Amino acid sequence: MRSLYAIIGHPVGHSLSPRFQQAALDNAGIDAAYLPFDIPPEDLSRGVEALRTLKASGFNVTIPHKEAILPLLDDLSPTAREIGAVNTVIARDGRLTGENTDGPGFLGAMERFLAANGLSTPSSVVIFGAGGSAKAVLWALPKLGAERILIVNRTKKRGEDLLGLLPTGKIRVQAAALDDPEWRTELPRASPSLFVNTLSLSAYTGSAHPFPPLAEMLLDGAILYDLSYASHRPGSALLAGRTPFLEAGAPFRLPCQNGLGMLLLQGALSFELWTGQGAPVEAMESALKEGTRQKEFWKTL
Ligand SMILES: NC(=O)c1ccc[n+]([C@@H]2O[C@H](COP(=O)([O-])OP(=O)(O)OC[C@H]3O[C@@H](n4cnc5c(N)ncnc54)[C@H](OP(=O)(O)O)[C@@H]3O)[C@@H](O)[C@H]2O)c1
Incomplete structure (x- = not known):
């Protein structure tokens, strides 16, 4: 069965994550879709439950939910606990674990x-x-x-x-x-x-x-x-x-x-946590470059 990955936020339409995470999944030969879901703050709890019900394998969390999602999760990684915010959720054996790769x-x-x-x-x-x-x-x-x-x-x-x-x-x-x-x-x-x-x-x-x-x-x-x-x-x-x-x-x-370099690296870490395999960083970087037409992520602009 095709796996589901997602990003939740409000708004979320501007996010580049679907573009480069889908490229990563495709490049790694993983049969999965990565979809954006626009969830307003008042629907966050129901949105997270919906992703549980749909058995999403993992999802990213963006503005404005990074802190509000903490009490809705089953576990937090030491880094997420230290930072007090979550941008990555890993679903395993019916439990949702919050991590921070930012x-x-x-x-x-x-x-x-x-x-x-x-x-x-x-x-x-x-x-x-x-x-x-x-x-x-x-x-x-x-x-x-x-x-x-x-x-x-x-x-x-x-x-x-x-x-x-x-x-x-x-x-x-x-x-x-x-x-x-x-x-x-x-x-x-x-x-x-x-x-x-x-x-x-x-x-x-x-x-x-x-x-x-x-x-x-x-x-x-x-x-x-x-x-x-x-x-x-x-x-x-x-x-x-x-x-x-x-x-x-x-x-x-x-x-x-x-922040494109940071976006790329936080996304690569999320991919590795979800799939247990090394992220195809080059494919992700190419997808981001195509989406933004920015050529340089590391040298000064
Ligand atoms: N490159 C990446 O990978 C990456 C990762 C995470 C975030 N980001 C970017 O970082 C930015 C902030 O994200 P966040 O999660 O920290 O957001 P956030 O928690 O909503 O914080 C927003 C910050 O902006 C300030 N602010 C908002 N509107 C303002 C205004 N009109 N005048 C003055 N200050 C204002 C807020 O000040 P108050 O406290 O006074 O409200 C707060 O300090 C976003 O642009 C996001 O896309 C990028």
């Missing part, structure tokens, strides 16, 4: 990006955003060697709630509100070597000015990394791989990349 995906993509461009390990990092993906980034940053982290978010409380996720003692971590001018004036002293954007695109749509205002804060030698890989101007920036965040940084000619 953290390892970000870590792997950053390591590859730094190596491909001959860049040093960043020690001081600014993260914009405090949602589910910021948690995954926070999990990865100490493993990357970060020693100092500033979380900047619209809702300061949400950033503060993340401080406890990091191992105590070793890392200096602070949270600030996006509209608080103080952290911007303090920034040069921290001399950040990496800015990671995890704000959703809605933070940029309708904004006449680059947001956050990178021009004010960019410093020599910094790296820009955006988890998003889409543009709010269809057709234009996506061709060059430049998200609104990266576009704002373009005049400064800093090393930069978007």
Whole structure:
């Protein structure tokens, strides 16, 4: 019987996962379909039960369900528990286990990006955003060697709630509100070597000015990394791989990349967890390149 894999989210139509996960299944000769299901928050519980009933072999979880799904699952992996968010669910013997491959995906993509461009390990990092993906980034940053982290978010409380996720003692971590001018004036002293954007695109749509205002804060030698890989101007920036965040940084000619490399690596890890076999990463990367027309995932854009 044909197996079922899926991605659930709201909205989910923009997701590239069906494209490259289906390519992976086909390349591996696995008789399976990978389908997107748009499930609004109020239907999440029934949606998960429906996937149980349909005996889905596994599924991905995207915005806005990554944290809300936790109590609906039977087990959590140590990584999912540590991060507090799930992007991959594995179904085995009638039980649903939540895993998080976003953290390892970000870590792997950053390591590859730094190596491909001959860049040093960043020690001081600014993260914009405090949602589910910021948690995954926070999990990865100490493993990357970060020693100092500033979380900047619209809702300061949400950033503060993340401080406890990091191992105590070793890392200096602070949270600030996006509209608080103080952290911007303090920034040069921290001399950040990496800015990671995890704000959703809605933070940029309708904004006449680059947001956050990178021009004010960019410093020599910094790296820009955006988890998003889409543009709010269809057709234009996506061709060059430049998200609104990266576009704002373009005049400064800093090393930069978007989230396609992370997307690829988190998806490859999900595939391996579901199937128990190595992911056909090249086939997945080709499918993603075809879908986005972006040619380079690892070198600076
Ligand atoms: N490349 C990948 O593999 C990958 C993996 C995961 C996620 N992502 C991308 O990462 C982004 C965030 O995902 P997520 O799961 O972290 O989302 P999320 O949990 O919904 O968090 C969204 C973040 O954006 C902020 N935000 C939303 N609208 C805003 C606005 N109008 N003004 C200012 N801030 C605003 C939120 O601030 P508040 O806390 O104040 O609401 C929050 O910090 C998405 O674009 C997603 O596609 C990419």
